[in-house]
Structure formats: C-alpha cells, structure tokens
Amino acid sequence: MALLRPSTKAAMVSILSIFVFCFPSTVLSESFRQIFLPPTGFGPESLAFESPGGAFYTGVNDGRVLRYQPPTGSWTSFAITSPNRTIALCDGTTDPDKGPICGRPLGLAYSPSTKLLYIADAYYGLFVADSNGRLAKQIATSAEGQRFVACNALDIDPITGNIYFTDASAVYDLRNSSKALLANDSTGRLMKYDVRKNQVTVLLRNLSVAVGVAVSKDGGFVLVSEFVGNRIRRYWLTGRDAGTSDIFLSNLNIVRPNNIKRTSLGDFRIAAATVRQDSQTLVPIRVRVDEHGRISETVSLEAQYGSTPISEVQQSGLSLYVSSRGVNFVGVYTP
Template sequence: MDRPKALVPLRYVAIGGRGPEDVVVDRRGRVLTGVEDGRILALDGLADPARSRVEVIAETGGRPLGLEVLPDGDLLVCDAHRGLVRIHLEDGTVRVLADSAAGEPLRFCSNVVALSDGTLYFTVSSRRHPFEQWIGDIVEHTGTGRLLRLAPGADAPEVLLDGLQFANGLAPAQDESFLVVAETGARRLSRYWLTGPRSGRAEPFLEDLPGMPDNLWREGPEGPIWVALAGPHVPALDLLHRAAPPVRRAAARLAVRAPYRPAAMAGVLAVDDDGRIRRHLVRHRSGFRMSTSACVAGGRLVLGSVWEHGIAVCELPDGTG
C-alpha cells in the first residue's frame, strides 16, 4: 500500500445535534444523516457556506445509525434501539421492518444496503453489548456480529453469517455478486458471495487495515467503495484480543465505565472491487475526530462522526468522484 495522502478539510458544518454517524446522498444531492436524539436531517448547499442549511425530515424515535436511500425515495434506517425501519420521507411515516432475528431482539442494528431485486442486507454489530457500550464489544472482542438478509415479502430476517467481529458497514459489488462487510473489531473487510459457485461463503477481502473500518458507501455503480476509518490501529488492543476471555471481559467492564475521547485523527480509504486500496487519506492532529462515515456530494468528500456535533467537508482528491 502506498503512503497515505493528506486529508484536506475545507469546512466544518454544525448541524444542531450530536453524532451524525452515517452520511449518504439522496436523489436531490442532499446529504442525509441521523443524530442521537432520533432526528433524520437533510443537509443542503454544502459547497457554499453561505447557503448551507439543515432541515429535519423525520424522526425514528430511537438512535439512527446506518442509512440507505431507496430508488423510490424512501429511507432505510438501522436504528440501534428499534431495529431496521423504513421511512417515507414525504410524510415522515416510520415503519419497522424487523426488530428481531432468530428469536432475539435486534439490539444493535448497524448498517443496511438494498439490492436491485429488493433484498435487504443488514448488520448487527454486537449481540452482547448495546450501542451505548460499543467500546465494550471492541475491547472484549466478542465476535457476536451478524449479517442478515430480509427477502422481499419476508416476515423475518435470515441470519447469513454469525461470529463477526463488530459487523458494521456494507457495500455491494458493482455487479451485486458479493457484499463487502466491515469488521471494525478485526480491522478487516470481508466478502460474502451472493452468486456463483461460492455463493453463501465468506472470505477475507482486505485485511490488516491501517485503522478501524466503520461505515461503507459505494460511489455509484462504477465508483469506489469509501471506507471510513473510525480510529487508528492500536497495537495494545491487538495484544488484549489474544488474551483469555475472562481478561477481555474484565477489561471491557472497565472500558465502558472509563471516560472516552477518540484519537485526534480522521481517515478514509477508497477501495475497488478487487480489494485494492486506491486512496488512503488521513489527517493526524485532526480537530474532527472519529470519522465513522464518508460520502461524495457536490464534488466534495463529506465525513460523518458518531462523536461530533457536525460534519466535515473535505477536498476530493483527483482520480475519484
């Protein structure tokens, strides 16, 4: 992998709420995000600070995380408290599509994608720790993340993969032959085959990442997959993950009680369908911390963060977009 390039920030846009964990682009070119009080926000005019505006377009009644805009304009939301929901943005109606899987409540629904046949795939980050204690799962290394599928017309989702290390972002291949799944706790991307002779199998796609991958966003059918890096590689955490389970559980109990402040860095990768890193952008000593999502809007790279009270608008390097 080549040396990383500088991530160049252009401006910070306050949004009147904390924790815009995921950012996506709708059909009108607006950036959509969800904040910790349950509101879904639409951000417009980000290319011109004088014209930037924020509008509340819906409320989930929970804690929205991963988002996916559907072809008809509706919005899918992975809500950490309510499960997988669908929002009709014309009137703000919220409909729960799934709140349990395999007889268990969906306590930490994380990210979702919709394929062209209407099938929905989504992740559950942890079956042991709720969203508010996410750091406990990262420290304990529980391996209780899941990939699920909700077929058109189905009443309940099907578990496709279990044992993932903090399953997070999802993105489809250009031809929808596989899904890329971010495993934050393992610093890797995994591939789950949807078609062909390996259908139903999972394998490594890109390992030993330079940071912890969070949300994924596909930039159009022929664009790269943008991978947000929520934090740097922490060698001490690698050592802890090799410790015995009782040691990891004790460390997790301490971690969820201790004050937490993310590292002063923001980073993203752009990855192609062959698992090659095409861009690695990073900013150290960054004022914008814990970049949990990235998308491209108006010729700019937009970052979300579960930690911040706004989004970052950054320069989009040549060769992308």
C-alpha cells in the same frame, strides 16, 4: 476477468498495501469545510443522499433523522424511530442512557427509485420512511427468533433493492460498546431483508462488532466491516462462490474499520483509523479500495479531526462527505 485464487489475491493486496503505506497518499489541492448541524444536533453517524451533491439525511444523538437542503443550507427534522420519543425529553440530548427511549438512528440508505429512506436504529431495529417523514415504519426487529441488540449499518442492493444490514453485537448495545471492545465480542450478524417477501435472513454470524455494510455495484457480493476484528469480510451473493465468505481486506495499518460506501465507479470508501507510531494513538483515515480489495488511497484526516474517530466517508458529486459521532458537523472535502 478471471478471478485470482485467494492466496494470490492476498499476496497482491499485501504487496500493494506495503507500497501504499510506505508512500502515503496525499491530496494537495483539497479544501475542507464544515456543514454544522442545528444547535440541538450532535453526532452524525451516516449520510444518505437523494442525488449526487443534493439533499441528504443524517441521524443524530437525540433520535432524529435530519434532512439538509443544499440550496438554502437549511436543516429540517425528517423522521424519528421511537414511538416513545418526546421533544421535552429528547431534543438536543447527548445522554446515551436516553437512547432506548429516544432512539438512535445510525446506518442510512436512500433509494432514488422508490424515494424511500431505510434506517438502522441501534435500539429499535430496521425502519423505512417515505417522503412524509415523521415516525418511520418499523419493518424488522429480530432474525431467527433473536432480537436485534445493536443495529448499526445498512445498504441497498443496486440490482434487487434488498437491504443488507448488521446487528453489531448480540450482547452489548450501543451504551455498552466499550465493553464489547474489551471483551473482543464476536456475536455480530450480517443479514438480508427481502423487500418483496418482508423477510429477514441471517447470512453471517460470529462477527467481531459488525459496523459497516456495502453491496458491490453488480450485486455480486456484500462487504461487512468488523470493528474489533480489524478486517472487512466479503460475502458472495452470486456466482460459484455464492453463500460463502472470505477476507476482503485485512491490513496492519488499517484498524477500526467502520462504515463502507460504494462509489459510482464501483470501488469503496472506508472510514477507519491508523496508529501513530510516535504516540501510539489512533488517528482517523479515509481509505479507498477497488472491488478486489486493492488499496488505491489512504489519507489522514488528523489535521481536521485530531484523534476523533470518523464513522463514514461518502462521495457525492465531486466532494467527499465525512461523518463522525464525535462532532456537530458534517465535513466536506472538495478538490
């Protein structure tokens, strides 16, 4: 299919967006359940599945990566990212000031072919963990001589196996994320980790708090969300536009876009928020867009989450799994 010119695509997306938000998507037959974390677990940011509907991983506030096994409904501690972490100091903590000691795993991605789990830790950088778990292996802490300050999101290129990840800000770490919002920080970066060369390359700079990443199904482009910029940018990896970027999604009704997850069909699920006109408060929504940035679904999650922000929406099997740093469970929506 021939690509539309940027101006044409923008017009189409704008028209479709107006239609979708005038006639909001509803899901009448969905059920909702909660998979509660262990008693000492809080704040699941991201999820990584071994297989559709199978075991999955999530990172929590106290620095651990946990693994959930569906048949038994049990959680186990799978990996940690900080060599300084101790059980006595860290287990169960929700104190953000302990993050630099305990670690804080945020973005996760699992490679079924290599059985490796990749982890973006807010304080310690990029990691990989094998099936033995325990202390994960640190594989990158800086790019172009600049240390990571707030590693946040990552995804695996389905074609090359390379890792795309973000440093949300070069100034404000996770403890000072509210300051980044107030300052309209625009020092975030999108990077690539070449798994064969063990090398990090910076692809985009000056991003407004880069907190979500997803590579397209064909490996042609990578998306990065700008939490403060209220938009999603597309960086082309192949084709005539390789090495350039454009705006993939920018909509006045969609704010604070967070993690982005590719589905098996090749479209994307986005965790975001919208503004309630009556109270001017933010409420969490999930958004589905196709590979051209056309919105096909927007669903409010206010009934289940109130005004608590969500960080990720991911489809696995027939269900949608929702994570949030403000709760102690993983939400599951099933048709």
